[in-house]
Amino acid sequence: MTQATAAPTRGLTRLPSSAWFQEYGVYAALAALVVFNALFTDRFLTTDNLRTQLVQVAPVVIVALGMALVIGTEGVDLSVGSTMALASALLPLYLGYGLVPALLIALLAGAVVGAINGTLVSVVGLQPIVATLALFVGGRGLALVIADGQLKQIVNPDLLALGTNSVLGIPLVVVVAGVLALAVAFLVQRTTFGRQVVAVGGNRAAAALAGLPVKRLLIGVYVLCGVFAALAGVLATARLTASDPSSLGTLMELSAITAVVVGGTPLTGGSVRVLGTVAGALLMQLLRATLVKHDLPDSTAQIAQAAIILAAVYVARERRSR
Secondary structure (H helix, E strand, O other): HHHHHHHHHHHHHHOOOOHHHHHHHHHHHHHHHHHHHHOOOOOOOHHHHHHHHHHHHHHHHHHHHHHHHHHHOOOOOOOOOHHHHHHHHHHHHHHHHHHHHHHHHHHHHHHHHHHHHHHHHHHOOHHHHHHHHHHHHHHHHHHHHOOOOOOEEEEOHHHHHHHHHHHHOEEEEHHHHHHHHHEEEHHHHHOOOEEEEEEEEHHHHHHHHHHOOOHHHHHHHHHHHHHHHHHHEEEEEEEEHHEEOOOOOOOOOHHHHHHHOOOOOOOOOOOHHHHHHHHHHHHHHHHHHHHHOOOOHHHHHHHHHHHHHHHHHHHHHHHHOO
């Protein structure tokens, strides 16, 4: 009897569990996709193609890092795309004073949006999806008012350099995304603030009883998310050489949430997976590029991405139920 029941058990233990998939699934999927492209996609491993893929995914990574912090507190920020548009709309108004003042004002706008979101969530007590939905709509509307509803070409060479310059052959936007990823990883793993953020996401009531400054922490997290989104808007504007609030950042909130969820950060909070978030953004970008390069319509890429999201959420739910 003992031998008969032990054999199936040993077989089951050799199968990857839901915990394994949530922990390492995004890396395995990304590695498999890279190998597939290396074997079957023409010119995939060329420097130009790899550079293009990294440049395109860099703004998503920047926004997703801020989103990961928010989701780590059991929240969500739907206003990041509108914040990108708002930062982009403000740039042409202040570039005449120089690049640094224009950048500071754009980033300050992101901080203000984040502070409003954080206040609505932590002080007023609104659900994060409701609080940030208001600025999802109103933020882009304000950006369109600031820009008079028009696309404005950017001719400032200092700002354009942010979208074209390289550091040791690596595009500057990619360097910025990489530095921010390291900074957020350090923040989460090595600082009191990061540990408190995770504690608030794990159990907000218990964190408050333990004396943690929950309201201040939530506002700080949303401010960081807003600043990251504004920075992504600035870099996207520099790369596109134009400020277009009507389209810049459209659906960015969905791309960022997808990267975070696929990367293994649970929507229920209590954990922030920085490397997984970066891998999730790369996976989604490479999946879309792969399908396009193999002459499949963009709708197919969207369906494939939806399937991956559902799989990631299902694995996370299975892990929580055990």
